[in-house]
Amino acid sequence: MTWSEMEPLLSQALGETLRMVAWSTVIAVAAGLPVGVLLVLTDRGGLLRNLPVNRALGVVVNVGRSLPFVILMIALLSFTRGIVGTTIGWQAAVVPLSVGAVPFFARLVETAVREVDDGLVEAVRAMGGSTWTVVRKVLLPESLASLLAGATTTVIALIGYSAMAGVVGGGGLGDLALRYGYQRFETGFMWVIVALLVVLVTLVQLAGDLAARSADRRRRGPAPRLRLLRPRTP
Amino acid sequence: MDTIVITTTDLRKVYRSRGREVSALDGVDLTVREGEVLGVVGRSGAGKSTLIRCVNLLERPTSGTVEVAGRDLTALAGRTDRAPAALRAARAGIGMVFQHFNLLSTRTAQENVELPLEILGRAGRRDRARRARELLDLVGLSDEQARAYPAQLSGGQKQRVGIARALAGDPKVLLSDEATSALDPETTRAVLGLLRDLNRQLGLTVLLITHEMDVVKAVCDSAALMKGGRIVESGTVAELLATPGSELAGELFPVGGVPSGPDRTVVDLTFHGDSASRPVISQLARTYNVDVSILGAAMETVDGRQVGRMRIELPGRFEDNVVQIGYLRELGLQVDIADVTGEADVTGSAAPRAPGAAAAPGLPGLAAAEAAK
Known part of the structure; x- marks a missing residue:
């Protein structure tokens, strides 16, 4: 195959992958963030302590996390058809990708928020702050660096899942590599596609690290700069 | 000055975990007067921390009431765990300072001070910034430090930010939860000095808890001792000194020293009132022509008067010194015969022991046994 043959295929597949990942990331963050925060707030010692709700949410999240993505995707076929009207194409793939990523991201949010x-x-309660104030002014800003790191991990996991979604008609780079x-x-x-995926994942990781570092003010000194390809110092 | 600002009435807090009940507060009655600095001291686990958190209802007491500035906060709290708006508004009028500062790492010093103003709904970003600058200036931080993040500040500077933040809502009452326990001695002195200044300048009523007697000595008008969830002693420093056998007075003004030999009488004198300005020791020596040695002393000058305790040694047994001791009592001093023979008795010889003195071995300087009067 020549590059001129590869190029249109690659750009179309890359576009599909990016659209699938972008939309499912948006949905995963929008739904996973409140679920993760609720997991902390409703737990023992939380501001909205409610153990039945906490346990129920925990079970839902665990079930979502433990199902292999391929199975989740097939199990959700009729659900997907109900929402998108089809089970083919990147739009249809967004549904199982989002459903898989919400509990994944929710657990990462929970871990990040617990560390606050x-x-x-x-202190904020003593100032007269409400639970909502605590969430908005303390829990989310103070865990922002970890949340961004969690979102990065989620995006990368979604790039991996999107390859599987491609196999059942979602399109994208994974589908192209397989076909x-x-x-x-x-x-x-295939190696060209793999290289493209490596570049994509690396770029996402770098951007995520940069964002997380600039959100982190826990260390001394001025805002950190990007250090390319050097391991994070703890 | 005698308005009561904080009152707790029969405050009880019971923690339940796995069927076991632990009583952290066991009927605490505490009053704090307006403009007063009251220090609650006690060991860890005595319930100090629970007590101060019950005052602004961060912890909900199991029973009993808390009144701050004439408002019954326990009545505002309602039944659920969530704080209703009325309670939150009341909390906003009570400043709180924490041992570990509890500053948001993602906000600069100034933004940390702006936070309570945001919660109070103070309109205008610029107004909030100006108010925060004023408060930071009041606690002695520069504009440059106002722009720094907590991680770039020292412990003392962080606590100054914490104090500025606590003052943002113009509180009448400041609660201080071991505010200096994480600081070195020099910084502790500076921060306590600041609290004292604020107390005087703003007429702020301060309730602080600490495990350090030095803190009480440095800033407190009154002190209360907590043990096992109860307040076992309380009063102004002078009142405590005037209380025979007061444990707090003993710890605030510890005196040591052992007799130089057998046939000596060791006497602990407590200065708490008018007598303190008189040259008591030299008067005693001149009047009775006795040699008085000072074994140890812990004296402070409070409002121009000397208060504290002193341990002196008189020659001869107790029987030989009855008249002299009576003279000291007449001068208005509190006189206790110290039972310090136990550790002085290195030779094993019979050492003098005051009649009627309760033996209290192992508690030097603390349990000065009271002589028969």
């Missing part, structure tokens, strides 16, 4: 010092919550690399023995083309 209880003393800060106490050309596996079914037509275009190994070279």
Whole structure:
């Protein structure tokens, strides 16, 4: 295959992957953030302590997390058809991707929010702050760096899932790699796609790290700068 | 000055965990007068922390009432765990300072001070910024420090930010939860000095809890001792000194020292009133022609008067010194015969022991046994 043959295929597949991942990330963040925060608030010692709600949410999240994505995707076929009207195409793939990513991100949110010092919550309560104030002024800003790191992990996981979604008609880079690399023995083309995926994941990780670092004010000194390809210092 | 600002009545707090009940507060009655700095001292686990959190209802007492500035906060709290608006409004009028500062790491010092103003609904970003600057200036922080993040500030500076933040709502009452326990001695002195200044300048009533007697000595008008969820002693420093056998007075003004030999009488004198300005010791020596040695002393000058305790040694047994001791009592001093023979008795010889003195080994300087009067 020549580059001029590859190029249109690649750009179309990349566009599909990006659209699938972008939309499902938006939905995962929009739904996972409140679920994750609620998991903390309703737990023992939380501001909205309500153990039945907490346990129920926990079970839903655990079930969502433990189902392998392929199975989730197939199990949701009729649900997807009900929402999008079809089970083919990147729009249809967004549904199972989002459903899979919401509990994933919710757990990451929970972990991030739990790390916020209880003393800060106490301080804001002592000032007369409501639960909503605590969430808005303390829990979310103080955990922002971890939340951004969690969102980065979620995006990368979604890029992986999107390859599977492609196989059942979602399109995207994963689908392209499978069709050309596996079914037509275009190994070279497959490696090009793999390289593209590596570049994509690296860029997402770098952008996520940069965002998380600039949100983190816990260390001394001025706002951190990006250090390319150097391991994070704890 | 005698208006009561904080009153707790029969405050009880019981924690239940896995069927076991732990009583953190066991009927606490506490009053804090307007403009007063009251220090609650006690060991960890005595219930100090629970007490101060019950005052602004961060912890809900199991029973009993809390009144701050004439308002019954326990009545405002309602039944649920969530704080109703009325309670939140009342809390906004009570400043609180914390041991670990509890500043938001993602906000600068100034933005941290603006936070309570945002919660109070003070309109105008610029007004809030100006007010925050004023408060930071009041606690002695520069404009440059106002722009710094907490991670860039020292412990003392962070606590100054914490104090500025606590003052943002123009509170009448400041609660201080071990505010200096995480600071070094020098910074502790500076921060306590600041609290004292604010108390005087703004007429702020301060309730502080601490495990350090030095804190009480440095800033408190009154002190209360907590043990096992109860307040076992309380009063102004002078009142405590005037209380025979007061544990707090003993810890605030510890005196040590052991007799130099057998046949000596060791006497602990407590200065708490008018007598303190008179040259008591030299008068005693001259009147009875006795040699008085001072074994130890812890004296402070409060409002121009000397208060504190002193341990002196008189030659001869107790029987030989009855007249002298009576003279000291007449001068208005509190006189206790110290039972310090136990540790002085290195030779094993018979050491003098005051008649009627309760033996209290192992508690030097604390349990000065009271002599028969």
